[in-house]
Amino acid sequence: MNKTLAIFCVSILPISCDFFEPKPPENPIARVNKSYLYQKDIADLISKNTSPEDSASIVSNYITRWATQQLLIDQAQINLSPKKIEAYERLVTDYKNDLFTEAYKATIVGKQMDSTITNAEYESFYAANKHNFKLKEELYKLRFIHVDKEFANFVETKQKLNRFNTKDKEDLVKMRLKFKAANFNDSVWIKKEALLLQLPVLQINQDKFLKKQIFAQIQDSLGVYLLKIEDVLVPGDMAPLTTIKPTIEQILLNKKKLQLVKKLEKDITKDAIKNKNFEIYTLQ
Template sequence: MNKKNPAPAIWYVLALWISLLGACQPASVKNDPNNRALAKVHNKTLYLADLEGMIPAETSSEDSAQIINAYIERWVRDAALMYEAERNVPKDLNIDKLVRDYRASLIRHTYEKILIEQLLDSTVTTKQLTDYYKDNEDQFKLGSDIARCRFIQLPKRAPDLARFEKLWKSDKVEDFQLMVAYCNDLAVAKLLDDSLWYGLPELQAQWPGNPGELSSVQPGKKITRRDENFIYYFQMGQVIREKESAPLSYVAEQIKKMILHQRKMKLFDETRENMYQDALKRNQVSVYQN
């Protein structure tokens, strides 16, 4: 059976790993009589000098020995694995190029983070959210039903359930506040803010009734179901069906991320172009054509 080569990302990590673990001590350090060898695996040797700076000055001799022994145990295993990795690296793999590419990627990523922290405007106003939503509403069609609703899961043996049932059935504001306090203490799960939108499939997954039952509940209606251990309460509010446009409040966080992503890309493109133009002005750009 032909073996497939590992994904390119694996070889990037391996290249960096080989570059780091394969680094050798200078000959002058190796020949230092005070720098004794601690371990050897195949052609790799771990020297005492390799552990320099690893142990804090105030560490006891016993703790130092434990730290050194633990490091040696890790090192010999890593070295054994690296030996096999080097033997099995594809012959056409350019380790040096992978290390250069990976290093460049890390540097670029770090610089982009600096640009974001220093220059990116991370404030997204309500108007910007609304404008983006209006201009791209077709992108925000629902993949499933959502609803404003209330959902409560209580243990069957929860205390004073009769009192809770009265609070649940009541429409008085003061009774709702008492119910919230009860749920904060005893509910296994609760969704009590009916100004928020919730995915009905996610709620249905926790519901003991028939599949799809929650989607068929009429707005304003309250239902109760039981299983072996729990009692479930559900009240339907406003419903928006699959394939209809999601309300702005439901996708606001998603839109914010999209706006910020666009700003990041614009910032990177503008910075790249400005640096290029600056290099041109300084005569630091040369293009050699065939």
């Protein structure tokens, strides 16, 4: 009989349990022992487009999960030792304190931090730490042209790409629309994986063509490729600054954040002492 009454009180409290418990300040939708679930607690569960049937199911499931959790919590309070309960409550308090303090520090740092990093800062950090940035894959500086097999002025174009003085570059840029594909920016490092995706024809004879200062002419069913490799870096070489700038940026931004956090912690403690809001008493 007692078990039946307990279940009855949890499931249809608004009708049957008011006689046994004083009414809470606002109308609840469920109760488990001394814990109440209110309308405001489920206000955000249902969107405007949810059907009445789905809404009822969502609310019902939520109430059941809430009741189960409350019952487990109540049983934990009864069956766990006081020492364990105290330890868990301390963890909860510490976690809550960490959430609030970290959120506040993040807000202040976000308002005060200058996220701009100058080239001088990049270069200074790179010079002091470049030995820590070793490549794990090949990098290439290159230029190339992909043309049809019947492309006119092929010999002249080949000479311009190989020689590549200022006039040659200007001429090739003007001709760009005549090429099937081209890259003239040979000052940028390209990863081997990206290069092979862009020029699959190189996958067959990588050792032959992917060498420093090589000029190659390669042909397949899609046309003719003219390729000039200007420079190559291999695994174990120091990574160029341009390739690790995003990593350095994050490191420098994190350092700025830490400096601001330390200053914030120092200033807030200093102000509290000055305003007599923080005192340390002598132990008796």
